[in-house]
Amino acid sequence: MRKKSLLLIGIFVIIASLLSSCNQIDSAKVKLGLKNKDFQYIKQGKVKKVVIQNSRDSGYKFVVTNPVAISELYDILSDAKPVNSKTSLDPDYIFSLYEDSNKVYQQFDYVVGLDKKDGGNLYSKDKYYIVPNRIDNDILNNFQDLRTPKDFNKLYYTFINQCIDKYRADTKNNNKSIGININDDVEVAKYIFSSDLDDFQKSLPSNVKLLKNSNDACDVKETITTTGYKAAGYADEYRYNNISYDSIYKSIVDFYDNTTKETKEYYVIARYKNGWNINISDKKSSDF
CATH class of the missing domain: 3.30.1490 (Dna Ligase; domain 1)
Structure with a gap:
């Protein structure tokens, strides 16, 4: 009986020592601002x-x-x-x-x-x-719904830039400033984070900027509207995970020239096969 009592006392002493040590460590962290x-x-x-x-x-x-x-x-x-x-x-x-x-x-x-x-x-x-x-x-x-889709940043910000390149080549508007409006892209809004936007903005040339508000001033406004992501075996369901051979991302990108009041529209289809293959056209294809 005496041995059991001594054992219990020893256990209590060890636990008390551990708790005391933990409290001391926590107090030290508080003092250090950690x-x-x-x-x-x-x-x-x-x-x-x-x-x-x-x-x-x-x-x-x-x-x-x-x-x-x-x-x-x-x-x-x-x-x-x-x-x-x-x-x-x-x-x-x-x-x-x-x-x-x-x-x-x-x-x-x-x-x-x-x-x-x-x-x-x-x-x-x-x-x-x-x-x-x-x-x-x-x-x-x-x-589950908050998990960023695989390759989302790589795909999304890449085709935005590619659309700008195509628009400038098609219209010869190389000197006009372009404002990128993703504020109304509701389909993917939950996957867009400020730190990613900051990195993207820093990668853009001086005459291209992300619009903080949809109506901020710019020569040409580029508006992105994601229309869906169609995965193999799911004809009309939007899916952002389990990327497969037949995975497809679709988006409509509009450029509006505030001076000429002209609009240029592009249809983006990205298919996945060992990487994303992005196709940008000013004509709506039958499989869009």
Whole structure:
């Protein structure tokens, strides 16, 4: 009996030592700015619901009520690094933390990916944090519809540039500025992220820019409208995963010259076979 008592005491001492060590490590991280105590209210059970709203597609809103998932969000947010400024990029999601079904306890804007200038990618009116990609990997990727399609960026931004090249060659409008309008491309809005747009803008020549608003001034406006993605065996269903031999992406791209009031329209069909083969035509084919 005495041996069992000593064993239990030893176990309790070890557990207490481990907990003490963990607390000391957490305190050190807080002092170094690598951890924070700002989200203790989540740990205390004050958050009953988290609503995740895509900022570009109002139709994509997800509600999290599972206590395990909310606890996982606490673990991620408590490891966020507090900083003094926020990213200059537009938010990709809005996180609303509800105290009950109707009362918002706190709300944050969130930018997917880390800011290259160390600005906070999760922020409220007066709090800014750098949050690792665990929100993307552990939270957002649990929603199938939010997973970015394979090769999406490579395909999408490539054909936008190719359409510009074709338009300039067809119209000889080499000197006019072009504004790219993807704000109304609702079919893929949920897959467009600010960090990707920033990288794309930096790759463009000086007389081509992404329009922040659809009606921003430019000589020629290029508007992209995705009409669908048809995968093998699914005649009319839009599918963005499981790319196969017969996978097809389709889009209509309009160029509107604000000076001449002329419109030039292109039809884009991209087929996948060991890579994307993009075809751009000013005539609508029978298989569009």
